[in-house]
Amino acid sequence: xxxxxxxFLGIKSPNPFWLASAPPTDKxxxxxxxxxxGWGGVVWKTLGEAGPPIVNVxxxxxxAIWGADRRLLGLNNIELITDRPLEVNLRxxxxxxxxxxDRAMIVSIMVPCEEQAWKAILPLVExxxxxxxxxxxxxPHGMSExxxxxxxxxxxxxxxxVARWCKQNTRMPVIVKLTPNITDIRYPARAAMKxxxxxxxxxxxxxxxxxxxxDSFSPEPSIDGKGSHGGYCGPAVKPIALNMVAEIARDPxxxxxxxxxxxxxxxxxxxxxxxxxxxxxxQVCTAAMTYGFKxxxxxxxxxxxxxxxxxxxxxxxxxxxxxxxxDWQYLNLNYVTKARIxxxxxxxxxxxxxxxxxxxxxxxxxxxxxxxxxxxAECVACNLCVDVCPVxxxxxxxxxxxxSVDPRTGRVVEAEYGNWTTHPNNPAAKAAE
Amino acid sequence: xAADIYSPGVVAGRLDAETxxxxxxxxxxxxxxxxxxVAADRCYFCHDAPCITACPTGIDIxxxxxxxxxxxxxxxxxxxxxxxILGGMCxxxxxxxxxxxxxxxxxxxxxxxxxxxxxxxHATDTLMAxxxxxxxxxxxxxxxxxxxxxxxxxxxxxxxxxxxxxDVDLYDARPKGGGLNEYGIAAYKTVGGFAQAELDWLLKxxxxxxxxxxxxxxxxxxxxxxxxxxxxxxxxxxxxxxALRVEGAVTEGVMDxxxxxxxxxxxGDKTDIPVGRQVVVIGGGxxxxxxxxxxKLLGAEQVTIAYRRDRAAMSASRYEQDLxxxxxxxxxxxxxxxxxxxxxxxxxxxxxLTQSVDGQLRLTGETRxxxxxMVLRAIGQSLDGTPEGIALAxxxxxxxxxxxxxxxxxxAGGDCAAGGDDLTVTAVAEGRDAAEDIHxxxxx
Ligand SMILES: Cc1cc2nc3c(=O)[nH]c(=O)nc-3n(C[C@H](O)[C@H](O)[C@H](O)COP(=O)(O)OP(=O)(O)OC[C@H]3O[C@@H](n4cnc5c(N)ncnc54)[C@H](O)[C@@H]3O)c2cc1C
Ligand SMILES: Cc1cc2nc3c(=O)[nH]c(=O)nc-3n(C[C@H](O)[C@H](O)[C@H](O)COP(=O)(O)O)c2cc1C
Ligand code: SF4
Ligand code: SF4
Ligand code: SF4
Numbered sequence: 001x002x003x004x005x006x007x008f009l010g011i012k013s014p015n016p017f018w019l020a021s022a023p024p025t026d027k028x029x030x031x032x033x034x035x036x037x038g039w040g041g042v043v044w045k046t047l048g049e050a051g052p053p054i055v056n057v058x059x060x061x062x063x064a065i066w067g068a069d070r071r072l073l074g075l076n077n078i079e080l081i082t083d084r085p086l087e088v089n090l091r092x093x094x095x096x097x098x099x100x101x102d103r104a105m106i107v108s109i110m111v112p113c114e115e116q117a118w119k120a121i122l123p124l125v126e127x128x129x130x131x132x133x134x135x136x137x138x139x140p141h142g143m144s145e146x147x148x149x150x151x152x153x154x155x156x157x158x159x160x161x162v163a164r165w166c167k168q169n170t171r172m173p174v175i176v177k178l179t180p181n182i183t184d185i186r187y188p189a190r191a192a193m194k195x196x197x198x199x200x201x202x203x204x205x206x207x208x209x210x211x212x213x214x215d216s217f218s219p220e221p222s223i224d225g226k227g228s229h230g231g232y233c234g235p236a237v238k239p240i241a242l243n244m245v246a247e248i249a250r251d252p253x254x255x256x257x258x259x260x261x262x263x264x265x266x267x268x269x270x271x272x273x274x275x276x277x278x279x280x281x282x283q284v285c286t287a288a289m290t291y292g293f294k295x296x297x298x299x300x301x302x303x304x305x306x307x308x309x310x311x312x313x314x315x316x317x318x319x320x321x322x323x324x325x326x327d328w329q330y331l332n333l334n335y336v337t338k339a340r341i342x343x344x345x346x347x348x349x350x351x352x353x354x355x356x357x358x359x360x361x362x363x364x365x366x367x368x369x370x371x372x373x374x375x376x377a378e379c380v381a382c383n384l385c386v387d388v389c390p391v392x393x394x395x396x397x398x399x400x401x402x403x404s405v406d407p408r409t410g411r412v413v414e415a416e417y418g419n420w421t422t423h424p425n426n427p428a429a430k431a432a433e
Numbered sequence: 434x435a436a437d438i439y440s441p442g443v444v445a446g447r448l449d450a451e452t453x454x455x456x457x458x459x460x461x462x463x464x465x466x467x468x469x470x471v472a473a474d475r476c477y478f479c480h481d482a483p484c485i486t487a488c489p490t491g492i493d494i495x496x497x498x499x500x501x502x503x504x505x506x507x508x509x510x511x512x513x514x515x516x517x518i519l520g521g522m523c524x525x526x527x528x529x530x531x532x533x534x535x536x537x538x539x540x541x542x543x544x545x546x547x548x549x550x551x552x553x554x555h556a557t558d559t560l561m562a563x564x565x566x567x568x569x570x571x572x573x574x575x576x577x578x579x580x581x582x583x584x585x586x587x588x589x590x591x592x593x594x595x596x597x598x599x600d601v602d603l604y605d606a607r608p609k610g611g612g613l614n615e616y617g618i619a620a621y622k623t624v625g626g627f628a629q630a631e632l633d634w635l636l637k638x639x640x641x642x643x644x645x646x647x648x649x650x651x652x653x654x655x656x657x658x659x660x661x662x663x664x665x666x667x668x669x670x671x672x673x674x675x676a677l678r679v680e681g682a683v684t685e686g687v688m689d690x691x692x693x694x695x696x697x698x699x700x701g702d703k704t705d706i707p708v709g710r711q712v713v714v715i716g717g718g719x720x721x722x723x724x725x726x727x728x729k730l731l732g733a734e735q736v737t738i739a740y741r742r743d744r745a746a747m748s749a750s751r752y753e754q755d756l757x758x759x760x761x762x763x764x765x766x767x768x769x770x771x772x773x774x775x776x777x778x779x780x781x782x783x784x785x786l787t788q789s790v791d792g793q794l795r796l797t798g799e800t801r802x803x804x805x806x807m808v809l810r811a812i813g814q815s816l817d818g819t820p821e822g823i824a825l826a827x828x829x830x831x832x833x834x835x836x837x838x839x840x841x842x843x844x845a846g847g848d849c850a851a852g853g854d855d856l857t858v859t860a861v862a863e864g865r866d867a868a869e870d871i872h873x874x875x876x877x
Contacts, residue, residue: 301512
């Protein structure tokens with residue numbers, strides 16, 4: 001069993017799997033059971049100012065989309081930050097941290113964009129013995145209408161300012177949680193770093209409407225015939241989150257800034273992908289909300305088996321894929337592949353044919369007896385057939401050996417790396433050295 | 434002239450080796466990767482899952498299926514084996530249709546449960562093919578425990594004890610270990626010498642010394658074992674068979690189903706196993722079904738299972754009954770054997786027809802004779818050679834808690850112990866739990 005012990009900003013946890021700030025972490029009752037199930041840490045559900053508690057809607061607060069067999073793929077919510085009194089949360093945080101000293105306890109905070117508000121709450125949180133704080137600049141609904149959440153996260157100057165206030169007013173490590181509802185994630189990340197934040201976490205939820213009721217004409221979830229955009233999360237958002245994590249990991253200005261990866265983590269594989277793209281820990285919300293706390297056992301066993309097989313430490317996995325994330329212009333144009341169909345695995349459904357014939361490059365033959373074969377003279381290696389085939393590994397992409405002739409172009413496949421910057425068709429091409 | 438299915442009497446070689454090999458192929462062939470992925474995808478990862486409750490060894494089924502779904506079958510196998518060290522055999526032989534798969538919520542939803550048994554096999558086969566034994570022994574405790582019987586109960590007990598750091602002497606009267614895994618289970622459920630392969634794999638834990646050909650009551654005594662060891666576990670199964678009380682003194686062509694099956698399991702290509710042309714199997718359990726089906730697969734022309742009660746009362750599951758029917762076995766209900774006809778060799782069985790009225794079995798007064806040149810008795814096994822001084826309950830060793838017998842320092846589990854179904858998986862659970870109890874009482 002590989003060692004999954006994690007050190008993130010000096011905060012130790014037995015594994016990198018943390019529960020994200022959300023309903024699973026809203027109370028001691030949940031968090032203690034999560035720790036019993038094996039979660040390495042939690043980010044407590046976002047706390048607001050002292051005073052009258054937050055009011056949530058009293059009708060449905062979640063909408064969803066499903067895949068085949070009603071598998072939940074995306075969830076959206078219009079829930080606000082914690083609606084329990086501040087003192088109750090603080091008391092429970094203190095008690096849980098005392099009883100579970102080896103687990104990471106991060107407290108998420110969202111108060112108005114005024115220094116006084118932050119100065120007021122930070123000592124209260126510090127007093128619980130929590131390991132760190134996460135600034136919630138992300139929720140895209142409700143709180144943003146009140147000038148908090150993503151309303152802050154969308155303005156880099158505000159992020160920098162609030163991060164600085166926090167660093168000046170607490171000894172605790174500060175994690176800034178970023179909203180994906182912006183055009184370029186690097187700007188808010190740079191701002192957080194400038195403000196002195198110790199780390200960023202991302203992504204929070206994405207503004208969304210999951211569906212419209214075609215009888216009542218209300219968006220779902222519907223509150224008395226009306227709906228409001230919610231925050232989208234779950235497996236469907238993982239690709240968006242992975243890209244944003246990678247962008248920050250490889251940005252020269254933020255390189256080395258610790259990242260806690262969030263968004264659609266459902267299995268050990270998802271987690272390993274976030275880690276490989278530079279995350280030091282991952283946070284999970286929807287998967288726990290769909291399957292319960294027990295799923296962490298699969299994540300722990302899967303990740304440690306993977307590390308054992310690769311003879312790699314957790315630290316060695318973190319960031320391992322970052323050097324391989326590059327710009328399009330640097331991709332090797334001399335890497336020529338063709339689709340190959342494994343005739344023994346093929347079940348002859350014809351999906352590859354329909355896809356390629358109707359929407360791609362007419363590179364698949366349908367021969368008598370429903371035999372599907374790739375015509376190398378037409379195949380541009382787009383990968384569409386691979387993606388639509390219902391049988392995993394039935395269609396694979398095989399590289400043409402350097403020196404052989406690509407029947408589509410009639411050109412000899414070159415062994416050397418060659419990209420767009422030096423391509424003859426590029427008017428701005430620099431001469432190859 | 435070679436025998437064929439029409440040859441009269443009890444003869445070997447009714448079918449050629451190739452046909453027999455095809456007939457005895459794997460009942461449920463292993464999944465390929467694609468099938469396993471699709472099957473695993475159907476599991477809902479239920480909370481406090483009913484399938485776990487229905488498993489006598491309490492395997493964490495949703496967890497192991499999720500591990501398969503996420504591409505980690507070896508981790509899945511470890512989940513299985515940590516509850517049930519014979520998870521490989523159980524994946525092949527468990528009547529899942531009355532255990533986990535009957536309880537699966539997708540049975541309620543669509544009448545089609547998640548195929549837990551086959552998924553379990555996928556995981557355990559993957560691990561064993563990789564030659565991995567995923568458990569290690571704890572530091573030595575210096576204690577030595579005798580385990581008598583190397584069937585599922587004894588093996589599960591020995592493995593768990595070895596894991597806890599105890600040294601184990603494992604005794605069995607037979608020349609090979611495995612118990613009914615090796616001598617009883619239908620050949621098409623455990624092909625390719627799996628029972629011995631699994632046994633060898635299990636013993637890789639270390640700390641278990643095997644002593645085959647050592648029978649309690651003949652070569653060793655319980656008193657001596659109690660003196661030489663810190664504790665004793667009895668997993669001796671049911672060595673005896675219940676007698677068939679019928680008229681007629683014919684003996685030729687009449688045998689116990691378990692002996693027929695044991696000979697068949699020990700044969701190479703099975704062309705040397707004699708079988709009748711018209712076979713009647715008497716009984717209503719799994720042994721009856723297995724004997725009948727295998728007689729048919731060896732080339733018997735007509736095979737009948739005769740059971741004295743109605744279909745619903747039969748202890749073989751509906752699935753087993755349908756399996757028999759699909760192989761061409763005739764199921765005859767409400768037929769109570771009265772007499773064996775014949776002169777030296779059996780020629781037929783006379784049955785009194787019965788009726789169940791308010792749970793009582795009544796004779797209708799009618800009789801029927803079924804022609805037979807081979808009769809297989811499968812009306813149950815019984816405890817044979819109970820060690821001196823041990824209290825019994827209902828013909829089996831009386832136990833309290835996790836297999837404690839009436840004699841201090843002696844535990845029992847599996848078929849020989851009272852309580853629980855006579856199933857491989859139940860024997861494993863009882864052996865494992867007794868080991869935990871022995872461990873707790875030795876170190877407590
Ligand atoms: C024909 C048949 C088919 C079956 N099919 C299935 C099936 O498909 N699925 C299923 O779940 N269950 C099946 N069962 C039941 C299952 O095989 C048993 O429940 C299980 O094997 C019990 O395990 P055990 O360890 O208690 O006993 P056994 O497997 O009987 O093992 C007992 C061991 O003790 C040894 N022994 C006995 N007496 C002594 C002694 N005096 N000294 C030393 N050693 C001794 C024996 O040689 C044997 O190796 C079947 C049973 C039979 C007979
Ligand atoms: C119901 C719900 C409530 C949430 N509340 C908060 C919150 O209070 N604070 C916060 O920072 N993020 C909140 N989130 C966002 C999650 O912490 C997380 O960033 C997001 O769900 C993406 O992760 P996932 O795909 O694993 O769910 C909430 C998410 C959900 C579904
Ligand atoms: S999940 Fe629980 S709280 Fe939510 S609507 Fe259903 S029953 Fe009510
Ligand atoms: S999509 Fe896949 S399975 Fe279907 S015909 Fe094409 S190669 Fe065969
Ligand atoms: S009951 Fe069925 S669906 Fe539910 S966890 Fe068990 S196998 Fe999966």
